[in-house]
Amino acid sequence: MKNKSGSALTVSAVAFVAALLVDLYMILVYPARLEIIIAISLIVIVDTYFMVDAILAKVDEIASANIDKQNELTKVEKGIYSVAKREETARTQSMTALLDLLMELKEENSKLYKEILDQDKVLAKLNVKKAEDNTTKVVNSNERVAVLLAQMATANAKSQTEAIEILNDICKALEERNAMDSEPENEYAHLRVMQAKAE
Numbered sequence: 787m788k789n790k791s792g793s794a795l796t797v798s799a800v801a802f803v804a805a806l807l808v809d810l811y812m813i814l815v816y817p818a819r820l821e822i823i824i825a826i827s828l829i830v831i832v833d834t835y836f837m838v839d840a841i842l843a844k845v846d847e848i849a850s851a852n853i854d855k856q857n858e859l860t861k862v863e864k865g866i867y868s869v870a871k872r873e874e875t876a877r878t879q880s881m882t883a884l885l886d887l888l889m890e891l892k893e894e895n896s897k898l899y900k901e902i903l904d905q906d907k908v909l910a911k912l913n914v915k916k917a918e919d920n921t922t923k924v925v926n927s928n929e930r931v932a933v934l935l936a937q938m939a940t941a942n943a944k945s946q947t948e949a950i951e952i953l954n955d956i957c958k959a960l961e962e963r964n965a966m967d968s969e970p971e972n973e974y975a976h977l978r979v980m981q982a983k984a985e
Contacts, residue, residue: 795844798837805830 809826812819 795837795840798833798840802830802833802837805833 805826809823809830812823812826816822
């Protein structure tokens with residue numbers, strides 16, 4: 787179509803220039819040949835019409851091409867806008883979902899932190915209670931040990947006293963037996979054990 791309109795415009799332009807030159811030549815050289823001059827003038831007019839028509843067709847073609855390009859650009863711009871809008875919507879949705887997730891995580895962290903604090907408080911109370919129980923047990927145990935030591939000391943003192951009394955009784959019996967003999971072989975007085983003074 788472009789080649790056809792371009793060649794039609796070229797032919798019309800060449801024919802127009804040729805007809806105009808012939809018409810001017812006829813007017814200048816053969817002014818008496820009026821019918822030929824009129825015929826050539828008609829050819830110039832018709833050729834002018836075709837040339838103007840070809841020019842207008844070319845202009846229409848260029849305008850149509852520009853409109854097509856403009857339409858294509860508009861379509862491309864609409865496509866780009868649509869894609870950008872879709873991307874923006876998707877990004878907004880992603881950001882909204884991400885913010886919601888962050889808020890949920892923040893709330894979950896707050897709950898976990900509160901639970902940890904509560905557990906720490908309970909654990910601290912348990913540790914205090916356990917420490918008190920252990921202290922009480924240690925104190926009670928120390929008291930028990932002190933009582934047992936006192937009892938052992940008392941029992942040892944009694945045992946020692948009894949042992950001393952038994953030894954002294956044995957020594958006394960030996961001394962009495964020794965006194966009956968006219969010639970005592972051994973002296974047993976040194977075996978007597980003195981009672982330990984109470985401190």
